[in-house]
Amino acid sequence: MALRYAILGLLLDRPSSGYDLAGRFADVIGAYAWDAKHSQIYPELRRLDQEGLVEVVDRGARRRTTYRCTGEGLTALRAWLMAAPTSTGGVKNEHALRLFLLGVLEPEEALEVLRQTEAGARGKVQDLEAEFAALQERTGSASGGPLGLTVQLGIHSFRATAQWARWASEQLGADADLDRSRADQCGSGSSAG
Secondary structure (H helix, E strand, O other), rough: HHHHHHHHHHHOOEEEHHHHHHHHHHHHHOOOOOOOHHHHHHHHHHHHHHHOOOOEEEOHHHHHHEEEEHHHHEEEEEEEEOOOOOOOOOOOHHHHHHHHHHHHHOOOHHHHHHHHHHHHHHHHHHHHHHHHHHHHHHHOOOOOOHHHHHHHHHHHHHHHHHHHHHHHHHHHHHHHHHHHHHHHHHHHHHHOO
């Protein structure tokens, strides 16, 4: 149900086609808040159009249809935003699941996954910072407007992920050092007896 409101919010930022919306989900929102695929976006756009919450502003080549949010859509979005969330906030995050299962790997493999996690998070920070700068320029606002505030949530989230991955790597490294030290002590203790 929240997908429709994410679409309305993105269309308030600027009119877009379903293809454009899918790209924005993948590049901005989907990375840390809400994921949506083409197969979900197009049917939802049709429903929103039928309900009068969006309207077609252009039909281009190859059936490319550009939509914008209507006044009724803005009213529906505002009402949804002011209501208490109905979701518990559960997410499906394969990346987080993989991190949860790191114990299956050898320590060096787990460290490599954590290094990749840190590098990936830092890359996302850079991408989102570029998106934020573009929003600031487009809106003429230091905050980048409402979407800019959301992009900042992503920036802060990915910075925290990078910091966590660095910390987790250090912890794993310290644990490995402790294990080696214990093994050395056990090895030297048994040869002395």
